[in-house]
Amino acid sequence: MSSPAASSLSSGVSGRAVAALAALAAVLAAAFVLAPRALAASGPGDGFADEEDIRASFRAAFVEYWGSGSAEFPSGLARVVDFWFHYHVVKAVIAALLLIALAWLGVLLWKAFLSAGGVGAGRKAVLGAGGVVATVLALFSVVLVMANIQGAVAPFASLLPMLTDGTADAELAATLDQVRQGLAESADGPTAPALDVMISDFARYHVVMAVIAAVVAVVLIGLSVLSWIGVARSSDPRTRRVLGSFGALSAVLSLAAIVVAVANTTTAADSAPALAALFEGGW
Structure with missing residues (x-):
């Protein structure tokens, strides 16, 4: 049976709470990497195998869209953009939960560090280092939340870098040339x-x-x-x-x-x- 000292980092800070939050943060970090692609697929056939599959599908759909002469997305492009929207929503939610867990963990660790007057220097150093790591990871989570909210609000724009990332086939290259020409002439009249x-x-x-x-x-x-x-x-x-x-x-x-x-x-x-x-x- 554990003693009160064994289950407490310092006065008012539960070691079990710190361990639980650290475990939760680890699970959420893994989910951020592994879960979004599966969760973003709203139904059978809506998902993509990997990022290369998303890129290839978006490139083919974009060529069709540009050639259509219409502002409305064709079905292929709408499918990719809708998936990308859900993908970023899932990542934003997981990143926000991760931020909460890490911020809470950081608060507990810094509280333990500041109230650890009677413990050894080694334990104080561990608590301080833990607080620094939790703080840095929480700040990184803020960036993840920001980036994924941005991607969810404007999923089409966030897909555009995939058009120029890597080698383009002849059809896409011709389309991109037309896009560049249109942008160069955009200040002179209708586009x-x-x-x-x-x-x-x-x-x-x-x-x-x-x-x-x-x-x-x-x-x-x-x-x-x-x-x-x-x-x-x-x-x-x-x-x-x-x-x-x-x-x-x-x-x-x-x-x-x-x-x-x-x-x-x-x-x-x-x-x-x-x-x-x-x-x-x-x-």
Whole structure:
């Protein structure tokens, strides 16, 4: 039978809770990699074998779409775009759950570290290292959530890089040449219906990232302010160091988020040149 000390990392922090959260995070990380493709298939025949299968299907469907002269997706392209939407929704949900688990785990580990006054230096180092790892992984999960929300809101635009990634067959190469020509002439007059859709969805792709990055920047600024308030109110040197580190990190990351928001806003305001850069291999 375990003693209270064995089941507790420090005062008020359960070792079982930390272990359970770590196990949950590991399961969610595996699910993020392995589950989305199967879960995104809404019915028999809606799935794809692998990323190469998705790329090949999208390329063939895009050539058909461009040649149709219509703004409406043909059935083959609609199938790929619908799958890609569901794929990113699944990944966004799993990434959000992973973020929650890692954030909670990080809070418990840092709480244990700050309250571990009577334990050895080795155990303190383990708790501190665990807190750092959980924090870094939580930040990485934020990026995953952002990217997959962006992909879910504008799935067609997020598929476009597959057109220029790798070698194109003769039919696709000819289509891409026509797309590049249409983008080069887009400022001079009306464009093909398919090109209008591409430019519009590409703008939406960047608008959503600008909004997400702005929200993240606000949250990070708030966390930084709260951390520095905690520094001012605390008299414990170790607590002040930890909170000060979080305050500085949050401030730096908020600046990075603001840069991302501004860059995406600028691109969304004039998306045709950025889309042209993508088709020239510069994005």
